[in-house]
Amino acid sequence: MKSASEEAVNAAREGIMLAKPEQGRLAASVRVWITNAAVLLAFVLLWEATAQYFESPFIPAPSAVLRAAIKLLIQGDVNGHTLWAHTGMSLLRVLAGFIAAAVMGVxxxxxxxxxxxxxxxxRSLIEPLRFIPPLAWIPIALVTLTxxxxxxxxxxxGAFFPIFVATLVGVPRVEILHKNVALVHGASRSWIVRKVVIPSILPDILGGMxxxxxxxxxxxxxAEMIGGESVGLGKLILKYAEMLRMAEIVxxxxxxxxxxxLMNEVLLVIERRLFRWRWEVRL
Amino acid sequence: MKNKIQVAVTQRFNGLTVFDRLQFSVRENEFLCVLGKSGCGKTTLANLMTGLVPATQGGVTIDGEPVNPKRHELAFVFQEPSLWPWRNVRDNVNIGLEIKQVPRDEAGRRLDEMIELVGLQGFENYYPYQISGGMKQRVAIARAFAVDADLILMDEPFAALDAQTRQAMQAEVLRIWERLKHTVVFITHSLEEAIYLAERIIVLSDKPATIKGDFVVEVPRPRDFAHPGFIELRKRLGELIGVW
Incomplete structure (x- = not known):
């Protein structure tokens, strides 16, 4: 049998173990996962209850949406495009537009x-352009592009201006002291841009992205409203909107x-890897 | 020893005269302290001497040539932490060497030497956020001494540190200077700090600042705050400056 003092020592040791930061962080992340799962579950239950209460074809239950999803995955939609094809196509289009925006905006x-x-x-040209919704450009896109x-x-x-503006406003916020360190040692302007300005504003750029x-x-x-092709997640929604089939729309x-x-998480992981120094400062 | 640096400047900002024909010189390998009240233009002087700010009239010369960061080896230890947060300790010390394109193996040797000299072995790969304020200033000092500097300017480098760390850092800077012998201009508002460190002290007056006093410090090293010479000089400086 353990003596009381031995138990006290063990308890103290456990206390110390619990206080270790890695374990604390692990426990915290498990808590976050559990909370998120609970919130999602509560949302689905509320949704189910609402659907059951109204019993309307315009408010599909989660089960109906799941059935629609499976059907779209296996059999495809009215044109025979599967959910994979829709997702892949939209992913490709968004990535292309996003990369074009980053390549120009930065x-x-x-x-x-x-x-x-x-x-x-x-300024008088750029600033007003920023406030014109992409939707308003549709007629022009229709007649000029294919x-x-x-x-x-x-x-x-849509993607260009957030990236452009984040980069633009980052530059004057570069620490003067950091520039002065380089200036005193006789650095050229281009060296300072490469070695001081860009590393300083990279976090801003990634945030803008x-x-x-x-x-x-x-x-x-x-975009897919005017694209003409029948594949794409946006097109899927529009197609089923015409048929008033809410489950597929959802x-x-x-x-x-x-x-x-998912894409946001990927960027976040990159951000955390690249800017450890910055994340840790904030924690 | 010959005069290395000549300062003869008049500086005005929007009608405010900071320096009115301020003149002094610094000898080669001298440790000079510039003593002045807060707001008398100490930082402006530092910026002038390192070429960050052009003089309204006159200027600063090193070895007879107008100061130019591209031609001269200059270094600046700022009061605020000036390390680049995206670089680790070793790469921060390397900044000056990198800009002056010192060959890789030569730079590597000097980095090792400097890191050892400031006692940061084992911390080479740490980032600024992972080390203390005192260690950050050590890195800044290592960065300054890593280049073969014509002039190292220190603008109240220890003002933000606690009293114990400050004392340790003062001893440290002296040790490094005695070992490597560069020309150091150390700006401070602390009488004790100036007397402890300097070979020579110049005292700036209020704006428009001129040289109010020029003292050679003859207290033997290592200096003791209780040494009669220390106390005597402290008294004379205190009287000259008035209430701080």
Whole structure:
């Protein structure tokens, strides 16, 4: 039998073990998972209850949505496109528009941040453009563009400005002291841009990319409305909207949400890897 | 020893005269302390001497040539933590060497030497957020001494540290300077710090600042705060400056 003092020592040891940061962090992340699962479950139950209460074909129950999803996965939609094809196509379009936005937004933001005169001189053109919704561009896109470029253009419109603006406003916020360290040692302007400005604003750029990606996904329905092809998650929603089949529409909505979530998580992981120094500072 | 650095400047900002024909010189390998009240233009002087700010009139010369960060080896230890948070300790010390394109193996040797000299072995791969304030300033000092500097400027580098760390760092900086012998201009508002460190102290007046006093510190090293020479000089400086 253990003595009382021995037990006390063990208890104290356990206390110390629990206080170890890795274990605390693990426990916290398990808690977060459990909380999220509970919230999701509560939402589905509430949804089910609402559907049962109204018993309307316009409020599909979760079970009906699941059945629709399985059917779309295996048999495909009215045109025979499976859910995989829809998802893959939309993913491709969003990625293309997003990459185009990043490839243009980052250098342009950097350039205008480094030469503020360039931005001030073109402000009257750039700033109003920022507030025109991608939807408003649809007629112009319809008459001037064809095929894949239409989708890319609409998504690019949505994703470009968050990335451009994040880069632009990051540049003047670079610590003067960090620049001065390089200046005192005789660094050239281009060296400072490469070694001070870019590392300083990379976190801002990645933040802008996450916002841009979100807006890009939001534009997918608009883009596929005018695309002409019958494949794509946005198109799926539009097709079933005409037939007033809510279950398939909800499937499309959920998949868009999940794709956005997954891509956002990927960017977050990159951000955490690249900017450990910055994340740890904030914790 | 020959005069290495000549300062002769008048500096105005929007009609505010900071320096009115301020003149002094620094000898080669000298440890000079510039003593002045807060707001008398100490930081402006530091910025002028490292070429960060152009002078309104006159200027600063090193070895007879106008100061130029591209031609001269300059280093600056700032009051605020100036490490780059995205670089680890070793890469932070390397900044000056990298800019001056010191060959890789030569730079590596100097980095090892400097890191050992400031006692940061084992912390080379740590990032600034992982080390203490005192250690950050050690890195900044290592970065300054890593280049073969014509002039190292220190602008109240220990002002943000606690009293114990500050004392340790003062001893440390002296030890490194005695070993490597560079020209150091150390700006401070602390009488004790100036007397403890300097070979020579110049005292700045209020704005527009001119040289109010120029003292050679003859207290033997290592200096003791209770040494009669220390106390005597402290009294004279205190009287010259008035209430701090």
């Amino acid at each position: 250098p342009l933001g950097l350039l205008m941040g480094l030469y503020p005169g360039l931005y001030r001189g073109t 095929g894949f470029t239409r989708y890319v253009f609409i998504i690019w419109l 996450r916002v841009g990606l979100g807006v890009g996904w939001m534009c997918i329905v608009a 499937v499309g909505m959920i998949i868009i949400g999940l794709c956005g979530l």
